[in-house]
Amino acid sequence: MKVGVLLKQVPASDTIIKINPDKTGILTADVKWEINPYDEFALEAAIQLKDAGKATAVVVLTVGGADAEARVRDALNRGATEAIRVDDPALAGSDALGKARALAAAAKAAGVELLLAGKQAIDTDSAAVPGIVAELLGWPQVSVVTGLTVDGGKITAERNAGGGYIEVVSTTVPAVITCDKGLNTPRFASLKGIMAAKKIAIVAKSAADLGLSAGQVGAAGALVEESGFELPPPRPSGKIIQGATPEAKVKELVRLLREEAKVI
Amino acid sequence: MSSGILVFCETDGGKLKKSAHELLSKAATLGGPVSAVVIGGSVDGAEAGRYGASTVYTVNGDAFGAYSTDAWVKALAAVIGKASPSVVLGAASPVGKDLFPRLGARIGAGAVTEVTELSNVGGQVVARRPVYAGKALATVKVKSSVALFTVRPNSFPVNATGGGAASVVAVDAGVSAADLKTQVVEVRKSAQATVDLTEADRIVSGGRSVKSAEGYDSVIRPLAAALRATPGASRAAVDAGYAPHSHQVGQTGKVVNPTLYIAVGISGAIQHLAGMRTSKVIVSINKDPDAPIFQHSSYGIVDDLFTVCPALQKEFEAVVG
Numbered sequence: 063m064k065v066g067v068l069l070k071q072v073p074a075s076d077t078i079i080k081i082n083p084d085k086t087g088i089l090t091a092d093v094k095w096e097i098n099p100y101d102e103f104a105l106e107a108a109i110q111l112k113d114a115g116k117a118t119a120v121v122v123l124t125v126g127g128a129d130a131e132a133r134v135r136d137a138l139n140r141g142a143t144e145a146i147r148v149d150d151p152a153l154a155g156s157d158a159l160g161k162a163r164a165l166a167a168a169a170k171a172a173g174v175e176l177l178l179a180g181k182q183a184i185d186t187d188s189a190a191v192p193g194i195v196a197e198l199l200g201w202p203q204v205s206v207v208t209g210l211t212v213d214g215g216k217i218t219a220e221r222n223a224g225g226g227y228i229e230v231v232s233t234t235v236p237a238v239i240t241c242d243k244g245l246n247t248p249r250f251a252s253l254k255g256i257m258a259a260k261k262i263a264i265v266a267k268s269a270a271d272l273g274l275s276a277g278q279v280g281a282a283g284a285l286v287e288e289s290g291f292e293l294p295p296p297r298p299s300g301k302i303i304q305g306a307t308p309e310a311k312v313k314e315l316v317r318l319l320r321e322e323a324k325v326i
Numbered sequence: 327m328s329s330g331i332l333v334f335c336e337t338d339g340g341k342l343k344k345s346a347h348e349l350l351s352k353a354a355t356l357g358g359p360v361s362a363v364v365i366g367g368s369v370d371g372a373e374a375g376r377y378g379a380s381t382v383y384t385v386n387g388d389a390f391g392a393y394s395t396d397a398w399v400k401a402l403a404a405v406i407g408k409a410s411p412s413v414v415l416g417a418a419s420p421v422g423k424d425l426f427p428r429l430g431a432r433i434g435a436g437a438v439t440e441v442t443e444l445s446n447v448g449g450q451v452v453a454r455r456p457v458y459a460g461k462a463l464a465t466v467k468v469k470s471s472v473a474l475f476t477v478r479p480n481s482f483p484v485n486a487t488g489g490g491a492a493s494v495v496a497v498d499a500g501v502s503a504a505d506l507k508t509q510v511v512e513v514r515k516s517a518q519a520t521v522d523l524t525e526a527d528r529i530v531s532g533g534r535s536v537k538s539a540e541g542y543d544s545v546i547r548p549l550a551a552a553l554r555a556t557p558g559a560s561r562a563a564v565d566a567g568y569a570p571h572s573h574q575v576g577q578t579g580k581v582v583n584p585t586l587y588i589a590v591g592i593s594g595a596i597q598h599l600a601g602m603r604t605s606k607v608i609v610s611i612n613k614d615p616d617a618p619i620f621q622h623s624s625y626g627i628v629d630d631l632f633t634v635c636p637a638l639q640k641e642f643e644a645v646v647g
Contacts, residue, residue, distance in 0.1 A: 223393070315625055
């Protein structure tokens, strides 16, 4: 069974965000890119399936320009065995649906039967692409998973159902699973892995290669349009509570929370 | 021609959840008739009417036990087909997050997730949403004839407009067990928290300075309990093993939006701030007067957390009803 991993490069989580002049996005000149942290859990889960002999191949699937190669290479160095990078000027301005169309087509072209993804990417925070990919492929989805076992074609996953409950969900391949922190501890690349990955080429595919028409992707195919990027307004400066003793400070804090902020 | 707003309401024991009250209250301000839909649960038409809905659609049947993507997507698509709304709102809850993107792909509608503001601009409902974990905000418009939005809990005030009882309309979405490709085989209680961090109205979070799992359990959890708050933690505290992953607040944890956030022994790394900056009131307790968290706090106490927290717990126990 081939396992696919949806991978996105995102600004590192300690990035100081600056907005571009036409407010359509952020300035990327000084940004340090990394693999979306949730995708790392998906990648690790896939590599573990391969190590356990349950996956025959781990295929990294990404949408991005040549600048995304380093992140894909990092995934190969860690143990992925194939990589497809969908790169096409026609994809510019794609929304989640356009990217999902490209990724679903790439997954199909690669012959993937199980698709793992991060629960969300930490740039757009949309958590939209995996569910759309699952719908396009007609596969079941299990989202926000912190436990995963694959046995033959049978999948058992644990997910946070909210309200303090964990659900154990069973399904079968083909399926889309999104991964949360707690599923595993992602590995770093080993020297052996880096040497082995040197032989693996990252395959670039265009929209046309994947049978997608221009109207299905890019700004033309987008149903969702973002604009007006802004930094959040700064919080009004607060007050440091003075008092002779910790107890006095605490009493004053509680008074302010009740009488000024009116939140308790 | 689609018009009006349909609110996907989550329920708990036949009552609408607070998130549903918020969404209905907001929908009533956006123009057009408001209807509601409850899937896999019962609803009181009077309650839905009080918050502005004129009709409540319900979908039930054997396939609607535990939440499943397949049954809910099919059911909600059927209700949208019947009600023909131009806007569908749901909570950015575990259910809403799983449901809406796939629903959008099913019916050819644009889905916008995790929005915190909605407004009517020239007849079109436009959203604002945080991106980069709240380090920036963006305006989002949907071009399809139906627009789907999930809204982060605690974004809107609740207003009971006092309308008459909504009429309850049962819809047969034609969902059967054969539609379900996933099965919930077991449900179990996770950690102590019963309110999900993302929906919590009050949060008490501990950082690296709680020093140990024992420190977290003996200081943060009781303080949270006294305030009827949900316990959270910084990434540093989680990575050090003081608190479970499910408690992490920040860019690679939960992004939270409570009324009151108390940061205990948290220095205020940019990735933590990203996860809690929209909290309405932020209180910080830290020994270090130069901790960056104080620049983002409404109130700060510079002192030892191990002295302050037990005193604060005692005060909360006395005043929090």
